[in-house]
Amino acid sequence: MRTYFVEVLARERACLAGVTDGAMLAGWRRGVVEELMTPQSPYVLALRQTGDVRDRADFLDRWRELIAETVDRLLQSGARGDTHCSSARGPKADVDAQKTAVLILAALCGGSTLSQVARDPRPLNAALDLALMYFVGSRGQ
Amino acid sequence: MTTLDSRNGRRLTARGEKTRARIVAAAADLMNVQGVGATTLDDVLLASGVSKSQLYHHFAGKDALVRAVIDHVGGRVIERERDALGHVSTIPGLRRWRDALVQNNALRHGAYGCSLGSLASEVSDQDDAARRAVSQLFTEWQGLLAGVLRRLQDGGTLPPEASIDQLATGLMGALQGGYMLAQTARDVTPMATSIDMALAHIESLLLIEPTPDQATHGAVILARDSVRAHQSPSASGS
Numbered sequence: 001m002r003t004y005f006v007e008v009l010a011r012e013r014a015c016l017a018g019v020t021d022g023a024m025l026a027g028w029r030r031g032v033v034e035e036l037m038t039p040q041s042p043y044v045l046a047l048r049q050t051g052d053v054r055d056r057a058d059f060l061d062r063w064r065e066l067i068a069e070t071v072d073r074l075l076q077s078g079a080r081g082d083t084h085c086s087s088a089r090g091p092k093a094d095v096d097a098q099k100t101a102v103l104i105l106a107a108l109c110g111g112s113t114l115s116q117v118a119r120d121p122r123p124l125n126a127a128l129d130l131a132l133m134y135f136v137g138s139r140g141q
Numbered sequence: 142m143t144t145l146d147s148r149n150g151r152r153l154t155a156r157g158e159k160t161r162a163r164i165v166a167a168a169a170d171l172m173n174v175q176g177v178g179a180t181t182l183d184d185v186l187l188a189s190g191v192s193k194s195q196l197y198h199h200f201a202g203k204d205a206l207v208r209a210v211i212d213h214v215g216g217r218v219i220e221r222e223r224d225a226l227g228h229v230s231t232i233p234g235l236r237r238w239r240d241a242l243v244q245n246n247a248l249r250h251g252a253y254g255c256s257l258g259s260l261a262s263e264v265s266d267q268d269d270a271a272r273r274a275v276s277q278l279f280t281e282w283q284g285l286l287a288g289v290l291r292r293l294q295d296g297g298t299l300p301p302e303a304s305i306d307q308l309a310t311g312l313m314g315a316l317q318g319g320y321m322l323a324q325t326a327r328d329v330t331p332m333a334t335s336i337d338m339a340l341a342h343i344e345s346l347l348l349i350e351p352t353p354d355q356a357t358h359g360a361v362i363l364a365r366d367s368v369r370a371h372q373s374p375s376a377s378g379s
Contacts, residue, residue: 039266049254049262049321050176057325099334102322103315103342106335110318113258114310116265118276126307127314133342 002051004042005059012063016070020077022135025070029128036112037121044116047109060105068101074135095134107131161199161209164189169210173256177207177263204268211264211271214256215278219285226285230292232344239340242316243333251323251332257282258317283309290343303346315339 015028035043046059075095111127153161167189171180182203186196200206225238246254253259257278264271287309293299319335 047321049259049324050178053325053327057327060322060325099338102331102334103338106318106322106331107311107314108318109321110258110316110335111311111314113262113265113317113321114279114314117261117272117279119272123310123314126310127318128311130308130311130315130339130342133345 001055001059002046004045005055007042008046009059009062009066012066016066019070020073022074025074025132025135028070029132032108033121033124033128036108036124037115044112047112064101064105067104068097071095071100071104072097100131100134104128104131157199160191160195164191164196164199164206165209165213168206169213169256172207172210172263173214173253173259177210177260177267182206204271207264207268208271208274211260211274211278214260215274218255218257219278219281222282222285226289229289230296232293232298232340232347235289235340239336243329243336246320246323246332247329250327251320251329252327254324255317255320258320261317262321279313283313286312293347298347299343300346300348308343312336312339312343 015031019025019028032043035041036047038044049056075097107127107130108124111124114123114127115121164185168180168185171184171188175184182196185206186193189196200209225241229235229238257275260271261275261279264275266272283306287305290299290303290305290308294301294303294305299305315335315338316332319332322331322335323329
């Protein structure tokens with residue numbers, strides 16, 4: 001596996017393991033956005049659509065699993081906002097951690113592509129705002 | 142009949158234009174399948190069947206050809222999306238748009254991704270004019286999505302305080318990321334999941350819940366207060 005895949009996974013494993021509430025999730029998010037807006041960062045290299053597709057698929061699967069574990073932990077602990085509850089369908093007892101993790105990873109991939117092409121972090125932030133909608137303070141400005 | 146060549150302002154004969162279009166179409170296909178970086182001018186010569194002098198007559202080099210491919214691919218995507226989204230003003234309409242994109246991508250097991258998105262990831266750190274052209278096309282595409290969300294808002298389905306442009310950009314991020322995940326997994330499922338989740342998040346802001354099959358005028362859910370709670374500044378703290 002490529003060194004940048006290994007490095008990103010090691011850092012994500014460490015960062016995400018410490019996330020137990022919305023504020024910490026916001027901290028994680030700020031760090032990832034910063035990496036993805038830094039040219040030649042291992043995060044940028046890892047999300048490129050080049051190189052061996054199986055390696056990349058394996059990397060993305062593992063990152064998604066780390067995100068899903070975190071989302072699941074936040075849902076279990078009720079860290080998703082009580083003040084939020086914006087759903088027209090009442091409390092989101094039905095939030096699916098696996099599917100939410102797919103959306104968060106997609107937001108990172110697609111949002112960073114849009115942001116890199118626009119040279120502007122706003123698209124990536126908009127994508128993450130939508131993906132992390134159920135977790136209060138995800139933007140944490 | 143003659144048209145203007147965008148490169149040098151020369152008039153192109155009908156035959157010249159046909160040759161140019163053949164070169165661009167062949168280059169677009171190659172770049173979509175094997176990537177911009179891996180596509181050489183020799184590949185384009187072979188695939189289009191034109192001579193080297195014909196190619197250089199129309200394009201000064203690879204950068205110029207890549208820009209023509211961006212215009213070609215972008216034009217087709219925007220036309221398709223304008224047809225698909227231009228008159229959509231309901232959530233079921235938005236879901237049909239999603240179904241068509243997922244279905245089309247599934248035909249190829251997601252292998253080639255979004256033709257515009259693939260160009261984006263390859264030109265973002267290369268030619269600046271190409272990067273700006275792609276960025277402009279994405280802005281236009283997001284504008285079409287924002288148009289749908291604005292019609293939902295005007296119809297009272299989305300709350301007035303929802304930030305339309307922000308949601309449209311977020312939805313585009315989910316769509317593009319979905320394409321990328323599907324391309325890597327050679328399976329359309331993550332793309333479908335990503336758009337579905339993004340749409341579900343947008344739908345969670347709705348003032349009126351759509352019924353499963355059609356109607357946006359189903360049961361009225363009094364969610365205004367909870368929506369405001371989300372939109373209020375306090376929601377960004379904690």
